[in-house]
Amino acid sequence: MPERLNIDAPLWDQSTFVGRFKHFLWVTDPRTCIEKEDVLDNAKVLVEQYRKGTEPPGTDLEQIIYAKKLYESAFHPDSGEKQNVFGRMSFQVPGGMAITGAMLQWYRTIPAVIFWQWVNQSFNALVNYTNRNAQSPVSTTQLGVAYVSATASAMITAIGCKTYWQKRASPFVQRYVPFAAVAAANFVNIPLMRQTEILYGIDVEDEKGRKVCQSKYAAVKGITQVIFSRVVMCAPGMLILPIIMERLEKYKWMQQIKPLHGPIQVMFVGCFLVFMVPTACALFPQKCSITTTTLARLEPAEFEKLQKVCGADIPPRVYFNKGL
Structure with a gap:
């Protein structure tokens, strides 16, 4: 057999x-x-x-x-529940390419910057909520505060960069306003959408999948890795594409098809994301780990819970789902 x-x-x-x-x-x-x-x-x-x-x-x-x-x-790896299609990591390529391409194309006016940052942060909030560690429930109030705070931070960063660079930087440098806003917002959006994990900790298991304790440090470590991965995911498209478009727009044939510049950027971003989504997700193991010595030093109360469960057989490492 x-x-x-x-x-x-x-x-x-x-x-x-x-x-x-x-x-x-x-x-x-x-x-x-x-x-x-x-x-x-x-x-x-x-x-x-x-x-x-x-x-x-x-x-x-x-x-x-x-x-x-x-x-x-x-389906979510923790709860087994079906995820909203727009929040799945498999939707990052079609969703991300459309929104990122639009942000890179329509960045010249403040209303356009505000609108597309709002669209992007709404999408990010859904993705962050969908791919959280599902063992830590989040209230409607917390979700609302997280959404408003993250969206506001992105808009403030974008408007600030746009206003500051508008008179001091070349049009080429201004193309990087969307990336600055997106990178800054990730540092607000993800921790806020997953604040319950930071406040109360997440489930930590031994190699056999047995829950041994909850750890706030594990939550912080996992969320930090997710933030870094998300910035890496969007960085190549948002950093390299402005250089490509700056060169292409000098050609006469590109100047004759200005209505197609948006769709062209969307397709370029899609080419980047096809490889960057799995690359960014793969930077760190999904089943993340911390040493029990670190747990004992930083969270002695949780280490005592681990000792009660494991007895004298203390594992060298414990594991948790970091989310995506």
């Missing part, structure tokens, strides 16, 4: 960047966004059946692997 697939483990080695890149290239495939709801639901059922060893007779490995792909792209 052929060896059964571990349905809950990635297909590639997650201890290496290459393995994580292959995994996220596979699971963030934008084509999964257009699968019908019943197909996604059936994929979840098949995964659950396979986990119990009760899948329908004749089900081949290829069907199992595709069901696993759909399940991991559309």
Whole structure:
């Protein structure tokens, strides 16, 4: 009998960047966004059946692997709930390319900057909420405060940069206003959308998947890595594309097709994001870890909980889902 697939483990080695890149290239495939709801639901059922060893007779490995792909792209790893399609990481390419391309194209006036920063932060807020650590519930009030604060920070940064650079910098430098605003807003949006994790900690498990305690330090570490990954995700498109467009717009044929500059930038951003979404997600392991010595030093009360659960057999490291 052929060896059964571990349905809950990635297909590639997650201890290496290459393995994580292959995994996220596979699971963030934008084509999964257009699968019908019943197909996604059936994929979840098949995964659950396979986990119990009760899948329908004749089900081949290829069907199992595709069901696993759909399940991991559309359902939250903590709660198992279906995610909003616009908040899934698999929607980052189509959603991100449209919004980022628009921000890079329409940056010349303050109303345009304000509008597109609002659209972008609304999208980011949805993505951050969808991909949070689902073990830490967030109230409606907290979500509202986080959304308003992050959107305001992006707009203030964008308007400030635009106003300051408008008289002091060249039109080329002004093309970087959107990136400055997006990078600054990430440092506000993500921590605020996941503030419950920072305030109360997140579940931490041993190698066997047994919950041993909750850790605020783990939450801070995971969120910090997510912020860095998000900035890296958008950086190449928003830093390199202005150089490309500055050169292209000098050609006469480009000047004759100005209405197409927006769609052209959208397509360019899409080319960047196809590779940058899995690259950014793969920078750090999804199953992040901290040493128990660090836990004992920074959170002694939680370390005592760990000792009660594990007894004398204290593991060297404990693990948690950092979110995306």
